[in-house]
Amino acid sequence: MSEQERTWKCARCGVPLKNTRVIFHYMGRDFGHEVPACPRCGQVLIVRGLAKGRMAQVEELMEDK
Ligand SMILES: [Zn+2]
Structure with missing residues (x-):
């Protein structure tokens, strides 16, 4: 089963x-990763829990490579 994607809205x-590719700096490396960002004002959604989840995903990516 595929994971259901949530649709986030810009509070402003x-x-x-829209998912936008941004660069994370993590453990001395740069990672390109897609995160939800507002197409109008460019605000990137960084919720604490979400950021944690993203970092966990980055760690998984590191292990894969
Ligand atoms: Zn916005």
Whole structure:
């Protein structure tokens, strides 16, 4: 089964966020990763829990390579 994707909205603009590739700096390395960002104002959604999840994903990516 595929994971269900959530649709986030920008709190300021009220428009759906689009996945945008951003660079994370983590453990001395740079990672490109897609995170929800507002297409209008460019605000990137970084929720604490979400950021943790993303970092866990990055760690998984590191182990894969
Ligand atoms: Zn916005």
